[in-house]
Amino acid sequence: MGVRGDVRGWWVRAREFGASRPQAVDVGIALLVQAAMTMPFVVPRPPGLEPATWAAYGLTSLTVVPLIWRRRAPLAVLLAIMATSTLYQLAVDGPGQPLPYTGLVIVYTIAALSPPSKRLATVLLLVVAVPVSVWLNTRSARELTFSLFVFAAAYVFGRLTDARQRAARVETERAAARERARIAREMHDILSHAVSLMIVQAEAGPVAVRTAPERAEAAFDAISATGRDAMGQLRRMLGVLREGTEGPEPREPQPDLGGLPGLLERVRAGGLDVAYGTTGGVRTLPAATGATVYRIVQEALTNVVKHAEARTASVRLAYEEGVLEVVVTDDGRGPRRGARPGGGGHGLVGIRERAAAHGGTAVCGPGPQGRGFEVRVALPVAAAREVAR
Numbered sequence: 001m002g003v004r005g006d007v008r009g010w011w012v013r014a015r016e017f018g019a020s021r022p023q024a025v026d027v028g029i030a031l032l033v034q035a036a037m038t039m040p041f042v043v044p045r046p047p048g049l050e051p052a053t054w055a056a057y058g059l060t061s062l063t064v065v066p067l068i069w070r071r072r073a074p075l076a077v078l079l080a081i082m083a084t085s086t087l088y089q090l091a092v093d094g095p096g097q098p099l100p101y102t103g104l105v106i107v108y109t110i111a112a113l114s115p116p117s118k119r120l121a122t123v124l125l126l127v128v129a130v131p132v133s134v135w136l137n138t139r140s141a142r143e144l145t146f147s148l149f150v151f152a153a154a155y156v157f158g159r160l161t162d163a164r165q166r167a168a169r170v171e172t173e174r175a176a177a178r179e180r181a182r183i184a185r186e187m188h189d190i191l192s193h194a195v196s197l198m199i200v201q202a203e204a205g206p207v208a209v210r211t212a213p214e215r216a217e218a219a220f221d222a223i224s225a226t227g228r229d230a231m232g233q234l235r236r237m238l239g240v241l242r243e244g245t246e247g248p249e250p251r252e253p254q255p256d257l258g259g260l261p262g263l264l265e266r267v268r269a270g271g272l273d274v275a276y277g278t279t280g281g282v283r284t285l286p287a288a289t290g291a292t293v294y295r296i297v298q299e300a301l302t303n304v305v306k307h308a309e310a311r312t313a314s315v316r317l318a319y320e321e322g323v324l325e326v327v328v329t330d331d332g333r334g335p336r337r338g339a340r341p342g343g344g345g346h347g348l349v350g351i352r353e354r355a356a357a358h359g360g361t362a363v364c365g366p367g368p369q370g371r372g373f374e375v376r377v378a379l380p381v382a383a384a385r386e387v388a389r
Helices: 002-020 022-042 054-069 074-091 101-113 116-137 141-211 213-241 257-269 287-308 346-357 384-388
Strands: 273-280 312-320 323-330 361-366 373-380
Touching: 002 022, 022 054, 022 101, 054 074, 054 101, 074 101, 074 116, 101 116, 101 141, 116 141, 141 213, 141 257, 141 287, 141 346, 213 257, 257 273, 257 287, 257 312, 287 312, 287 323, 287 346, 287 373, 346 361, 346 373
Parallel strands: 273 312
Antiparallel strands: 312 323, 323 373, 361 373
């Protein structure tokens, strides 16, 4: 396992280096091709053949050099390789090569990186150049078949590489879009909840100042506490987004079920009487699930404060076998008349998205006996016996 991890780490670092320094990669590929094409000059030639000359080796190297610019001007590099290869066949009696290395590399590059017009031009050139090269060399059907096969294979591998890179880019863009949506949902929940509570307290403050100064002081304390909590959560979220900074601030965990009592106290300070209870065997939840439950309750209570005109609300967590049910109800005015079932604004949409992200469901609509409003979310969780085991 350790060796596999080391190899994987080395491969990842090599890919990162290649992505940041493509010119260095091209030079390295040219050196590898040069090494491969040097082998026939090092191995002794059969008796009866003239020894390899420095002129032949120099012309071989001249065939390899254009690969350094294979990304910048691939079609020009292909033409240069074809010209130098033809000159090598016509002008010198040097050792042959088992594979057309330089041609295969540039065909692969064009297939992987070039637009359709250059790819079409490359195919047309190969259809003409390969038979001509075979005719100048051995004039055998075997060599013609082999050459067409290896060049077609290089082209196909290039297209497959392009398809894989496109798929990776699409997946990266989708992941970025999902992350942007998640961050937007988190910021909506934090700001909507905090601002709603602060508005309620601020509107009640002037009345309390004239009639009950002690209640006014409590309202101002609640505004301050709510603002500080929102700033803390935003600071943690923005800390995750901060890149390239030295000595980042410690990142606190996302809120979870342990933060529900404080959340309910802040809501109660705004004048809404909130009851809280649990049923079933309470058990520890994964951090992601706990944060989701917290945000669902937060958004549901925010909607109550903003829209319901309710006096009381209740939050109930029901731990069942393999399922955690979160139910938030209020005694307010209920759904708007004419609203479609399951509809709602960004808050309810965010609740459904959070539930769906964990494989759960969310149902929003009239409360019991048609009074008020109810949010009912079911999230799959580990069964009690699984937690015990």
